[in-house]
Amino acid sequence: MKKRLNKNLNINKTIITIVMLNIIQLGSIIAIVLFKYSIKKQLVKEENFKINIFIYLILSIVILNGFIIVRDFYLLNKHNYRYDMMKKSLEQVENLNKTLRAQRHDFMNHLQVVYSLMELEEYNEAQGYIDKVFKDIQKVNKALKTLNPAVNALLQAKLLYAEKRGINMEIVVTSQLKGLKIPSWEFCRVLGNMIDNSIFALHEKDKNRLLQVELYEDVKMYRFRIKNNGPEIPKDIRSKLFDVGFTTKGERGEGMGLAIVKQIITNYGGDIYLQSDENVTVFEGWIKK
Structure with a gap:
């Protein structure tokens, strides 16, 4: 899961690709229309009708494709925002996990310090040390409920x-x-x-x-x-x-x-x-x- 989340969704590249494809489609239609009108006098009625049908068909496809692109762009943004939030949540969970592991790792060290202070009859020092450790542990425990x-x-x-x-x-x-x-x-x-x-x-x-x-x-x-x-x-x-x-x-x-x-x-x-x-x-x- 972590590897998947580390792969960034590059929406900008996707948008640029989509826009370029639409520009190419639109340019093709314009070129066809200009070509049609440039040879309009040379075409017979039947050929003119076929070219009109072809142009209308391509135009309809472009409009439909544009609608689909707008819809997909909206969904892509929505999923990307969700991805960012999930990634952020995962990072926070990992940080919390690191804190818990660090506390567990240091637990024996804390006990040894307190034990040594007690042996030396440094009771006030031991109490002060325990208070500091307890406060650190309490900070994490507040959020684990x-x-x-x-x-x-x-x-x-x-x-x-x-x-x-x-x-x-x-x-x-x-x-x-x-x-x-x-x-x-x-x-x-x-x-x-x-x-x-x-x-x-x-x-x-x-x-x-x-x-x-x-x-x-x-x-x-x-x-x-x-x-x-x-x-x-x-x-x-x-x-x-x-x-x-x-x-x-x-x-x-x-x-x-x-x-x-x-x-x-x-x-x-x-x-x-x-x-x-x-x-x-x-x-x-x-x-x-």
């Missing part, structure tokens, strides 16, 4: 990403997401966009940056909640946040993230809504079981 490896890997990647930016990210998972009908790569798009938006919202805050991600469920729904203590979102733009092309990030934004989130959630029978005040901003969504 669902049955979905891609979601676990995404949460772990975002946790590290937030930490590097001085954001205290808390992950609260009380659902294993068993039976979630959204494909893993789609649900990762939803969570990834929401978390990235919250991280961006906190970049202007000097200190006490807090971000909380909750995954939970009830009898009928799988639910998620992304909460941050960034600035309040003005009321006059809240209704526009999920519109295609609308962004609050200026030149750094494309206005697609929240629109994609909304589309995916509603496609699977769910919804998402926003609450924001001067203390906290919350995006909460749900998906039917």
